[in-house]
Amino acid sequence: MTDLAIVARGLRKHYGLVIAVDGIDLAVPRGTIYALLGPNGAGKTTTINMLTTLASPTAGEAAVCGYDVVRQADRVRACIGVTFQDIVLDSDLTGREVLDIHGRLYRQPAALRRQRIAELVDLVQLGEAIDRRVRTYSGGMKRRLELARGLMTDPQVLFLDEPTQGLDPQNRVGIWSYIRALNRERGLTLLLTTHYMDEAEALASRVGIVDRGRLVAEGAPGDLVATLGADVIRVRGSGNQAHFVSQVAALPFVARVETDVEAAMVLVYVDSGSRRLVEVVGLAGGNGFVVEDVTVARPSLGDVFLHHTGRALRD
Ligand SMILES: Nc1ncnc2c1ncn2[C@@H]1O[C@H](COP(=O)(O)OP(=O)(O)OP(=O)(O)O)[C@@H](O)[C@H]1O
Numbered sequence: 530m531t532d533l534a535i536v537a538r539g540l541r542k543h544y545g546l547v548i549a550v551d552g553i554d555l556a557v558p559r560g561t562i563y564a565l566l567g568p569n570g571a572g573k574t575t576t577i578n579m580l581t582t583l584a585s586p587t588a589g590e591a592a593v594c595g596y597d598v599v600r601q602a603d604r605v606r607a608c609i610g611v612t613f614q615d616i617v618l619d620s621d622l623t624g625r626e627v628l629d630i631h632g633r634l635y636r637q638p639a640a641l642r643r644q645r646i647a648e649l650v651d652l653v654q655l656g657e658a659i660d661r662r663v664r665t666y667s668g669g670m671k672r673r674l675e676l677a678r679g680l681m682t683d684p685q686v687l688f689l690d691e692p693t694q695g696l697d698p699q700n701r702v703g704i705w706s707y708i709r710a711l712n713r714e715r716g717l718t719l720l721l722t723t724h725y726m727d728e729a730e731a732l733a734s735r736v737g738i739v740d741r742g743r744l745v746a747e748g749a750p751g752d753l754v755a756t757l758g759a760d761v762i763r764v765r766g767s768g769n770q771a772h773f774v775s776q777v778a779a780l781p782f783v784a785r786v787e788t789d790v791e792a793a794m795v796l797v798y799v800d801s802g803s804r805r806l807v808e809v810v811g812l813a814g815g816n817g818f819v820v821e822d823v824t825v826a827r828p829s830l831g832d833v834f835l836h837h838t839g840r841a842l843r844d
């Protein structure tokens with residue numbers, strides 16, 4: 530068996546005239562966390578659907594756990610777990626029933642189901658609530674139950690489609706800690722999709738940035754960000770932006786200048802934000818550009834997205 534848990538080559542999916550996925554290549558090593566980061570409609574769910582055998586590729590090929598997703602779909606299904614973007618739980622059932630039914634679907638014997646449920650309730654900390662009907666659960670509890678269900682069959686590879694969508698910050702951080710624990714303690718390979726750049730940064734050792742069905746950038750979050758420059762000075766203001774941009778771009782220590790038109794923001798990538806701030810802002814005053822707000826920060830994956838697509842990545 531290969532040391533790659535997930536491989537894809539030229540993966541495509543067309544729905545009539547809509548090109549949902551436009552040739553994606555992936556190579557995810559065993560035991561790592563990979564994030565597909567991109568805006569609405571980028572093709573993240575469609576990619577997951579093909580990798581989990583729920584949709585057949587229009588072209589290209591993919592293998593999960595070493596098995597071809599089309600020709601060996603049963604084998605693939607036996608080695609993976611999935612949680613879906615939209616919560617799909619029968620709210621009349623108790624949490625325990627949801628997990629038990631899932632185990633039965635996979636023909637797990639009763640003793641094994643009981644043992645798995647006990648472990649998983651512990652892992653996702655559902656406690657007594659496991660015997661309550663799902664309709665009484667909060668959004669965070671539902672997501673935790675779905676995570677547990679995805680783990681019932683003890684998968685080697687777990688696919689999580691937007692695992693924290695719609696959750697408040699506290700619940701999101703909770704889910705992140707379960708995801709990390711699964712990876713660290715059980716060596717599970719995880720592929721997750723998200724449109725939150727902080728989620729990709731916090732969890733993934735490698736990130737694929739998806740836009741319009743294609744990977745526009747790929748790599749370790751730190752490396753992707755480092756290619757832009759050490760720091761970014763974000764200047765929001767009004768007036769003659771174009772002139773300001775051309776002035777700033779001519780400064781010797783400026784690596785690149787980009788504009789986020791929607792946010793009326795100029796992004797100035799420099800070697801050191803704290804040392805260069807005064808000079809950059811100073812260029813505004815005399816040039817008909819009125820500065821309203823300035824921040825200095827390390828570049829983010831959102832800046833990487835803007836750099837490659839010319840558009841901002843917004844929730
Ligand atoms: N079954 C389908 N039939 C037709 N078009 C589809 C179908 N599924 C997805 N699409 C289209 O394919 C594109 C990619 O959709 P997809 O759901 O994969 O994006 P996504 O990255 O998961 O978006 P989101 O962040 O909103 O979940 C979209 O334009 C979508 O409308």
Ligand SMILES: [Mg+2]
Binds near residue numbers: 574575691
């Ligand atoms: Mg989606």
